[in-house]
Amino acid sequence: MSDLISEKRKIFVIGHKNPDTDSICSAIGYAYLKNAINGKGYAPARTGDINRESEYVLKRFNQELPKLFEDVSAQVQDIDIQEVEGVSEDMTMHDALVMMRDNQISALPVVADNGHLKGLVTINNIAVSNMEMNCNTLAEAKTHFENVIKTLNGTVICGKTDITITSGKIILGSNSPEFIESTVSKGDIVICGNRYDTQLCAIEMNAACIIICNNASVAQTIVRIAKEHKTTIITTPLDPFEATCTINQSVPVGYFMFKDNLKYFSLTDPIEEVSEAMSKAKHSYFPVTDPDGRYRGMISRRNFMNMKRKQLILVDHNEKTQCVDGYKEAEILEIIDHHRISSIETPAPVFFRNQSVGSTATIISQMYEENGVKIPQDIAGVLCAAIISDTLMFRSPTCTPIDEEIAKKLAKIAKVEVEELAKEMFEAGENLEGISAEEVFFQDFKMFESANVKFGVGQGSFMSEKNLSEAKKLITDYIETARQNANLSMVFFLITDIKDQSSTIICSGNGAKELLNYAFPDVKNKVLKGVISRKKQFIPKMLRAIEERS
Numbered sequence: 001m002s003d004l005i006s007e008k009r010k011i012f013v014i015g016h017k018n019p020d021t022d023s024i025c026s027a028i029g030y031a032y033l034k035n036a037i038n039g040k041g042y043a044p045a046r047t048g049d050i051n052r053e054s055e056y057v058l059k060r061f062n063q064e065l066p067k068l069f070e071d072v073s074a075q076v077q078d079i080d081i082q083e084v085e086g087v088s089e090d091m092t093m094h095d096a097l098v099m100m101r102d103n104q105i106s107a108l109p110v111v112a113d114n115g116h117l118k119g120l121v122t123i124n125n126i127a128v129s130n131m132e133m134n135c136n137t138l139a140e141a142k143t144h145f146e147n148v149i150k151t152l153n154g155t156v157i158c159g160k161t162d163i164t165i166t167s168g169k170i171i172l173g174s175n176s177p178e179f180i181e182s183t184v185s186k187g188d189i190v191i192c193g194n195r196y197d198t199q200l201c202a203i204e205m206n207a208a209c210i211i212i213c214n215n216a217s218v219a220q221t222i223v224r225i226a227k228e229h230k231t232t233i234i235t236t237p238l239d240p241f242e243a244t245c246t247i248n249q250s251v252p253v254g255y256f257m258f259k260d261n262l263k264y265f266s267l268t269d270p271i272e273e274v275s276e277a278m279s280k281a282k283h284s285y286f287p288v289t290d291p292d293g294r295y296r297g298m299i300s301r302r303n304f305m306n307m308k309r310k311q312l313i314l315v316d317h318n319e320k321t322q323c324v325d326g327y328k329e330a331e332i333l334e335i336i337d338h339h340r341i342s343s344i345e346t347p348a349p350v351f352f353r354n355q356s357v358g359s360t361a362t363i364i365s366q367m368y369e370e371n372g373v374k375i376p377q378d379i380a381g382v383l384c385a386a387i388i389s390d391t392l393m394f395r396s397p398t399c400t401p402i403d404e405e406i407a408k409k410l411a412k413i414a415k416v417e418v419e420e421l422a423k424e425m426f427e428a429g430e431n432l433e434g435i436s437a438e439e440v441f442f443q444d445f446k447m448f449e450s451a452n453v454k455f456g457v458g459q460g461s462f463m464s465e466k467n468l469s470e471a472k473k474l475i476t477d478y479i480e481t482a483r484q485n486a487n488l489s490m491v492f493f494l495i496t497d498i499k500d501q502s503s504t505i506i507c508s509g510n511g512a513k514e515l516l517n518y519a520f521p522d523v524k525n526k527v528l529k530g531v532i533s534r535k536k537q538f539i540p541k542m543l544r545a546i547e548e549r550s
Contacts, residue, residue, distance in 0.1 A: 011333065012045040012310065014069065014324060016317035018445040019046050021054045021425070023316040025386035026360040028063055029379055030315055030336060033364065036373045042313075045069050047324035051443040053389060053429025060424070061381035061414070072310045073326030076274055077267040080306045081288055081297035086111030089118060089254025090144065093126055094151045094246070096253050105298065107285035109264075110257045115294035117264055119257035122283045129256040133248040135169040138189070141255035142166055145209075145232070148189075151250035152211065152236040152243060158223050159209070159232025165189075168208050172244050177201040191243050196222065203231045211247075213240045264289060267296060275304065316360040318352075320344045321447035321454070336363055338398075339535055343449070358399040361386035365406045377414055384410035384418070385425060392461060392498055393422040398536045426498070430462045432470050437478035440471060441493065446534075447486070450543045451550035455509070456486055457542075459494040459534045471495050472504060479508040490515065492542075494534055502529045503538075519545035 013031040015023025027044035034042040044066035050058070058065060086109045087096065096108055100123060110119040138148070145161040148154070168187035173180050177197045184190060184205040192198045194216035202210050203225050209232040212218060218233060226233050236243055264287040265274050278286065278301055288296045313334040317323065319342040334351040335344070338360050355363050361383040368375050375383070387407040391399035394407075411418045432440065445458040460475075462468045475493050483491040490509030497503070505526050507516055519541040520528055531537045 009041065009308075010043045010311075011041055011313060012043055012067070012069065012072075013313045013315055014045040014047060014066075015315050016047070016319075016322035016446065017324065018048050018442050019050060019054070020316075020444045021051070021057055021389035021429075022359050022361055022386040024050055024054045024066065025057060025382040026315040026336070026364055027066055029361060029364045029383045029386075030313065030367075032376070032379050033368055033371065033373055034313070037371055043067060049439075049443075051429060052431060052435075053425050056425060056428035057382055057385040057389075060421075061378040061385070063378065063382055069324050071325040072312065072330045074271040074307060074309060074329050075267065076265050076269050076271065076288055076299065078271070078308050078310060079299060079303045080308075081299055081303070084109065084298040086115075086117075086295045087121075087253065089257065090147075090252045092147045092151050092250045093121075093129070093253055093256070094249035096121055097123075097126060097249070105285055105300075107283055107298070108253070109287040109295050109298065110253060110259075111295045117262070117287050117289055117293065117295045119254070119259035120262055120264070120287060121253045121257045122285075124283065125256055125258065129251075130248070133251070135171065137248055137251055138165045138170060139167050141251040143251050147250040147252065148209075148211075148247060149234060151246060152234065152238060154211065154234040154236045155215075157212075157218050157233040157235060158227055159230065161232060161234075165208075170244070170247060172240060173198050173202055173210075180205060189247075191240055191247070193240055200225065203229050207231055209234060211236055211243060213238055213243050265299070266291060271304065271307065274299075275301075314344075315364075318342050318344050318354070319446070319448065321449055336360055336367075338363060340540075356400070358396060358403040359387040359390035361390070362400075362403045362406050365410060366402075375410070375413055380410040381414035381416060384414055384416065385421060388418065388422045388425060389429075392496075392532060393418070393426075395498060395501065396533045396536075398533045426461070426463055430460070430464065430467045430471075432467055432474070437474040438482070440474050441478055441482045447488065448539060448543065450546045453490075453546050453550070454488050455490040455492070455512075455542070455546075456483075456488050457492045457494065457534055457539065458482075459496060459503075461496040461498050461532070463498050468495060468497055468504075472506070475506050479506055483508045492516070492538075494531075494538060496532050498532070501532055502527055503531045504528075515542065515545055515549070518549060 013027045015027050031042040031044040046066045047069050089110050107120055107122040112118050143165045145163050170189050171183055173190040173192040180201040184202055184207055186206040187208045189209045190202040190207045191211045193213055199222050212235045215235050215237045263281055267290050284300045285298050288299055290296050310330040312330050312332050315336045318335050318337045332346050332350055336353050338355055338357050365383050384407050387403050391403050394404050441458050445456055447456045460471055472495055490512040492507045494503040
């Protein structure tokens with residue numbers, strides 16, 4: 001469970017949906033910086049699949065793919081999970097009761113050797129089973145003889161005990177020998193006192209075992225005759241009444257455990273659904289499994305009182321439509337961004353840093369210097385790649401002298417040439433071989449909202465004419481499907497020609513063309529000359545156009 005606990009306590013640095021290279025690399029770079037300043041406890045994360053450019057950068061600079069979060073709503077793993085040890089289905093009912101008492105719980109998980117959950121045994125379960133037990137229960141439950149000895153605190157005088165009881169009934173043999181003769185059959189278990197004649201009669205009737213109570217001494221003659229008849233003799237400190245009441249508690253829990261329609265929860269189950277399911281159950285404790293089905297602990301309703309919400313640091317966005325799903329149920333600690341200040345709200349003050357630069361990685365690189373933290377070679381590589389990507393190798397109008405200056409410094413630390421790295425990144429990113437239209441459309445896609453109008457804007461940047469033409473065909477054929485799947489009023493896609501410094505605009509949705517023409521009266525044949533920045537050149541005019549037309 002220690003890995004689960006440490007994971008719960010991590011603070012995740014996460015970028016926007018449909019992450020680009022700046023989003024992914026800034027999360028990696030800032031998590032490293034925070035760990036260097038505050039000690040371990042921060043980890044990079046993402047909320048979508050990465051594109052081919054980002055994939056190349058991570059591989060080039062030896063970085064692991066950040067953890068994926070599709071939703072950060074409160075889950076079972078965010079509450080205190082009791083580390084109740086799973087038990088074997090061979091455990092006796094008696095030992096199960098003792099374990100529940102010692103742990104102050106009313107249920108135990110029954111777990112297989114491979115760690116997978118098999119069932120659940122509860123106090124009520126045991127109480128009902130005690131009422132349903134009869135003289136044949138040990139055999140019906142295929143109880144191991146060692147269980148009987150342990151439950152009765154018995155001592156073996158002679159005979160085999162390494163066997164499983166598959167036949168025979170339990171008989172209280174405190175009556176006369178005549179009763180024994182008329183009642184005992186071969187294979188039965190006879191509970192008796194210190195009466196010699198009763199013991200002898202039970203052995204001669206070929207009882208499988210006689211249990212002698214009150215730790216009474218056993219005559220050597222009885223032992224010799226028992227060996228001849230292959231009858232096991234056990235002594236116990238319990239009196240006959242106690243032994244009769246207790247022996248059935250040696251039945252393995254696997255015989256009575258709940259296994260059909262078993263109610264348990266996964267670490268990733270939403271708390272809201274779990275709470276509702278618990279309210280309908282008749283017991284209070286529930287097992288928890290990991291995504292692979294292995295048992296991880298127990299929870300009850302009272303565990304909700306100590307729920308720890310996921311803690312996040314947002315990088316490269318501050319727009320609610322771009323946040324990971326469920327962000328309102330998480331605790332946002334910081335926001336580092338270079339976009340317009342938008343609609344996200346937090347219940348408490350947070351550290352917020354927003355600068356008008358071309359890349360979030362530029363801001364984070366400045367923070368390394370401000371905190372006196374040396375940037376490792378590979379971290380410098382990913383931060384440099386992020387700046388190159390977001391500024392289109394300093395061609396974007398969003399690029400500032402600070403971006404270019406910092407990128408060149410990072411390149412020296414990373415021991416790379418900016419032009420060479422940019423060429424390799426862009427070639428990897430614009431390669432459309434084996435990529436679906438959906439992947440092309442959503443690999444860098446963001447949603448915006450203004451005057452109750454929700455719209456989305458995607459962008460792909462290309463250097464080769466071949467990939468430009470292929471992208472136009474893919475997006476044109478798919479864009480209406482994309483709009484419907486995203487449930488948006490309008491969608492736009494910028495196919496950016498890096499060499500020509502222009503973007504072809506493909507759009508879909510009622511009023512999309514009219515809005516585009518209103519925002520950009522000079523658009524010709526769907527081409528916007530000089531427009532290559534979605535953030536600085538396209539989105540501001542579109543938002544202004546929506547507000548004016550509304």
